[in-house]
Amino acid sequence: MxxxxxxxxxxxxxxxxxxxxxxxxxxxxxxxxxxxxxxxxxxxxxxxxxxxxxxxxxxxxxxxxxxxxxxxxxxxxxxxxxxxxxxxxxxxxxxxxxxxxxxxxxxxxxxxxxxxxxxxxxxxxxxxxxxxxxxxxxxxxxxxxEDTPVKPFSKIDFAIEELSEKIYSVKNIIELADLYNAEITLLHIEHYARSFQEYEKISESETVSKVLNSVKKVTNYDHIKYKTVLSDIVEEGLYKSVNEDKADLLALIYNERNWLDELFHKSVIKSVLKKFNIPVLILHSKNLHQ
CATH class of the missing domain: 3.40.50.620 (HUPs)
Incomplete structure (x- = not known):
């Protein structure tokens, strides 16, 4: 940078x-x-x-x-x-x-x-x-x-659409995270379609471990983990995760063709900025490293 x-x-x-x-x-x-x-x-x-x-x-x-x-x-x-x-x-x-x-x-x-x-x-x-x-x-x-307190980015929540080996967009926040040796949480908001037990199994599955290892290898950054939050409303899931993780930064991908697009609706951004005094990093999907 x-x-x-x-x-x-x-x-x-x-x-x-x-x-x-x-x-x-x-x-x-x-x-x-x-x-x-x-x-x-x-x-x-x-x-x-x-x-x-x-x-x-x-x-x-x-x-x-x-x-x-x-x-x-x-x-x-x-x-x-x-x-x-x-x-x-x-x-x-x-x-x-x-x-x-x-x-x-x-x-x-x-x-x-x-x-x-x-x-x-x-x-x-x-x-x-x-x-x-x-x-x-x-x-x-x-x-x-304007009311956001100035402090280092030690924990970053990065909202993703799904967990797959194509999540190389995380490379776009590595440079910023590396400045602070920050922990990155790949955060997926999922609707209440399955039981909590099923999601616990998914979070601990070999697939998650394999994908995380792949992402760490591609990005050459070890401080990355994954979590799924159950919520029928995306912004509420984000609020829950940010509070649980005590995140210092929320990273979002701007993509007009996926579910994260709704995060950029005025009412949702208003809610995010109003409820959390943490910075929001917006990445444009057109400029993500592959």
Whole structure:
């Protein structure tokens, strides 16, 4: 992990996302790119265009000073290897959500860290929704609620559709997990179609052991386990697992064609962010390593 993109609007939520980005950069020796979008209502009648231009320029200069301060703050920290964290900013007027993808690609971004303080509307800090941003970039997105306490990721719950030897998508969180030597739990939510005894047998079966060993071999990471949670409602199963595991991070795969797609419905994300003060890492299925 070399580059972290941090969109900001200087809010409390953005500040919390900044703190998380700094902690990750410390571990990864990564640089942080701070991005801000701004807009003003356009007025076409004279003499307002002149006034508008003046206000626009004043706004731009003010935002530059704010971003300079943020970058200076970031650079006041050192990585675990003793290097000063490299920080730069990008200031754009009226960035459309599609441009986030271009920004991430042009700067070879490895992780986007975003703050949110409005679960009800899921408005992100660049004037779009978290869900739309997910649909416009393949880069992993770490969503941070403003009340989330900053702490290391020692336990990660990773929701999966099924347990099979094709679960190589776990490689996409290994880099982050390895920074903290975190334990990864492959979490499968299953409906009440079978008895608890049957699921206990499945969890302890040779198939599970074989697949886990295969995944560990492919990822070269040993701190991985598997669990099945019985629940007819996916988000309730997630809540149960996160509480039981005392997870510090919940990882989800964005895939429009599988059951996890419902996790990205506004009401479900609102519920996840509202009930748990832990970060949510969103991986896009189109960019998963095979």
């Amino acid at each position: 070399k580059t972290i993109l941090l969109p900001t609007n200087f809010s409390k939520a953005s500040q919390k996302a900044l703190e998380f980005a700094i902690e990750i950069a410390k571990k990864a020796d990564a640089k942080i790119i701070v991005a801000h979008a701004y807009t003003l209502t356009s007025i076409n009648d004279e003499p307002f265009p002149v006034v508008f231009d003046n206000v626009l320029e004043e706004t731009k200069e003010y935002l530059k000073s704010q971003l300079d301060s943020v970058c200076a703050y970031i650079s006041s920290f050192k990585t675990d290897s003793g290097k000063t964290i490299n920080a730069q900013y990008i200031l754009q007027y009226n960035i459309p959500e599609e441009e986030i993808k271009e920004l991430a690609v042009s700067h070879h971004v490895d992780l986007i860290v975003m703050g949110t303080n409005n679960p009800a509307g899921l408005q992100n800090i660049l004037g779009s929704t978290v869900q739309n941003i997910i649909g416009n970039t393949n880069v992993p997105i770490l969503v941070i609620h």
